[in-house]
Amino acid sequence: MKRRVELQEGADLDGFRRAARALFAGQVPPEDIVWTTGGIPALFGEGQVPEAPRLALPRAVADLVGLVVCHRDPERYALLYALIWRVLHGERDLLTLASDPLVHRLAMMAKTIRRDVHKMHAFVRFRAVPADGGEHFVAWFEPDHFVLALAAPFFVDRFRGMRWSILTPVGSLHWDTVALAIGPAADRRDAAGGDIIEESWRGYYESAFNPARVNPALMRAEMPKRYWRNLPEANLIPGLVRSAASRVGEMTERAAVPSAKRNPEKAVAAMSDQDPKTLEALNSLIAASEPMVKGGTRAVLGEGPIGADIAFVGEQPGDQEDIEGRPFVGPAGVMLDRAMREVGIARSRVYVTNAVKHFKYEQRGKRRLHQSPTAGEVKHYRWWLMRELAFVEPKLVVALGATAVLALTGKALPVTRMRGPHELGGHKGFITVHPSYLLRIPDPSAKEAAYAQFLDDLSAVRALSAEVER
Numbered sequence: 361m362k363r364r365v366e367l368q369e370g371a372d373l374d375g376f377r378r379a380a381r382a383l384f385a386g387q388v389p390p391e392d393i394v395w396t397t398g399g400i401p402a403l404f405g406e407g408q409v410p411e412a413p414r415l416a417l418p419r420a421v422a423d424l425v426g427l428v429v430c431h432r433d434p435e436r437y438a439l440l441y442a443l444i445w446r447v448l449h450g451e452r453d454l455l456t457l458a459s460d461p462l463v464h465r466l467a468m469m470a471k472t473i474r475r476d477v478h479k480m481h482a483f484v485r486f487r488a489v490p491a492d493g494g495e496h497f498v499a500w501f502e503p504d505h506f507v508l509a510l511a512a513p514f515f516v517d518r519f520r521g522m523r524w525s526i527l528t529p530v531g532s533l534h535w536d537t538v539a540l541a542i543g544p545a546a547d548r549r550d551a552a553g554g555d556i557i558e559e560s561w562r563g564y565y566e567s568a569f570n571p572a573r574v575n576p577a578l579m580r581a582e583m584p585k586r587y588w589r590n591l592p593e594a595n596l597i598p599g600l601v602r603s604a605a606s607r608v609g610e611m612t613e614r615a616a617v618p619s620a621k622r623n624p625e626k627a628v629a630a631m632s633d634q635d636p637k638t639l640e641a642l643n644s645l646i647a648a649s650e651p652m653v654k655g656g657t658r659a660v661l662g663e664g665p666i667g668a669d670i671a672f673v674g675e676q677p678g679d680q681e682d683i684e685g686r687p688f689v690g691p692a693g694v695m696l697d698r699a700m701r702e703v704g705i706a707r708s709r710v711y712v713t714n715a716v717k718h719f720k721y722e723q724r725g726k727r728r729l730h731q732s733p734t735a736g737e738v739k740h741y742r743w744w745l746m747r748e749l750a751f752v753e754p755k756l757v758v759a760l761g762a763t764a765v766l767a768l769t770g771k772a773l774p775v776t777r778m779r780g781p782h783e784l785g786g787h788k789g790f791i792t793v794h795p796s797y798l799l800r801i802p803d804p805s806a807k808e809a810a811y812a813q814f815l816d817d818l819s820a821v822r823a824l825s826a827e828v829e830r
Contacts, residue, residue, distance in 0.1 A: 439466055481515075495522075500546075579601075636747065666753065676715065705821075749787060792814065
């Protein structure tokens with residue numbers, strides 16, 4: 361007579377463990393068991409699971425069990441019990457036999473689960489929603505398998521200082537900055553709609569898209585289309601790809617046109633004749649001056665307290681910063697805020713500014729595409745930046761990216777090789793990457809590694825600023 365084992369819907373690892381122990385203690389062979397899911401958990405369909413001793417499994421087998429129970433395949437429990445049965449009956453090295461049909465199938469299922477977790481890490485997009493006690497970030501995601509518990513530690517680690525919820529059709533995760541709760545399945549309508557972060561992300565993606573390097577096949581491999589409907593930037597992709605060829609042609613044509621000549625030396629000399637006595641007076645001069653770069657509707661001034669321990673210097677304002685008139689409020693600013701929270705740096709206690717005070721961009725229809733400032737333009741703005749830092753008097757100046765390094769030192773230095781503590785324009789300083797660099801990394805694993813390194817840099821900045829005496 362067949363034994364019937366019914367487990368909970370989803371990844372019922374605890375139920376499977378209890379059942380496997382009891383079945384093996386009774387020496388019930390795999391072919392005598394029928395595994396089902398979706399009902400009230402019960403062993404043999406006859407009541408409580410008998411207590412049974414733990415199974416002494418090799419670590420690799422136990423790890424494989426933890427992955428494969430997350431697969432949707434209804435045969436997963438039968439396959440895993442067959443594996444355990446064989447291992448405990450003398451085939452201790454069974455997993456080393458990659459050609460064994462059972463081992464091969466389980467390995468493929470485990471690979472699928474790892475990939476599903478990886479995609480969840482890469483393609484969850486939070487949206488800010490109003491909530492009692494501050495912001496709450498909500499995301500909607502549709503995993504292929506039951507991977508919520510496996511994916512959760514990544515989000516807790518990366519977004520520890522935020523209150524967030526990840527809603528999916530197979531369950532939900534809720535983090536309140538202290539504890540993680542796993543909840544029931546959700547409906548897509550429960551997830552928040554678009555917000556300013558989402559709109560900013562679209563603007564950033566659009567401005568950072570390089571038509572000369574477009575590769576649709578590689579793009580679809582890294583970002584499968586089935587995830588697109590949950591990605592705010594995805595609806596831009598077809599149009600950007602279609603227009604890539606014509607944009608490259610336009611870029612080629614523009615390259616043949618000599619750029620307008622400017623004379624930064626005269627501009628610097630003119631500014632040197634000005635002698636602001638306070639940061640407010642300096643800001644008034646900057647705000648009243650014409651942009652030295654193409655575009656820019658207003659000067660975006662630095663922000664933060666005078667005497668701040670740390671001053672972060674970026675490249676130039678982006679589209680969102682130009683609209684709001686505040687530095688680091690776009691996608692790169694959101695990432696910088698997140699990183700600072702994770703290492704314990706309060707934004708309200710640091711000074712943030714940019715080397716170039718105006719947003720340099722090119723108008724394409726309704727779009728304003730980011731353009732990097734030239735060395736001459738950076739030189740033009742350098743006098744303002746150095747006077748600004750002289751008024752703020754930070755303990756430590758952090759250069760975010762190559763443009764900031766150029767502005768602070770007057771030299772074009774390689775950021776990746778110079779990364780770490782340096783003197784920057786007479787200030788104790790630290791060189792690291794700009795957070796927008798992290799946003800542009802296409803490979804999710806490489807992006808995670810780069811972000812972790814950025815956190816290490818900010819931790820070092822925090823420690824270094826505490827050591828510096830005024």
